[in-house]
Amino acid sequence: xxxxxxxxxxxxxxxxxxxxxxxxxxxxxxxxxxxxxxxxxxxxxxxxxxxxxxxxxxxxxxxxxxx
Numbered sequence: 001x002x003x004x005x006x007x008x009x010x011x012x013x014x015x016x017x018x019x020x021x022x023x024x025x026x027x028x029x030x031x032x033x034x035x036x037x038x039x040x041x042x043x044x045x046x047x048x049x050x051x052x053x054x055x056x057x058x059x060x061x062x063x064x065x066x067x
Contacts, residue, residue, distance in 0.1 A: 001039040005032055 012029040015021060021029065053061045 001036055008032060
């Protein structure tokens, strides 16, 4: 996610606490938050996809998702 979008999320959060948001700003904030969460989950998933477990006997095992 671009830094400018993260800065906008932070600006809207500060404005919300200080003086409140208009309906358009609330919608923008919700959309930006959803985009941020999606980017965070994708980053975490990619990181876990490249993670290996090293067993005490020296073998490596790739992480598998739980069901």
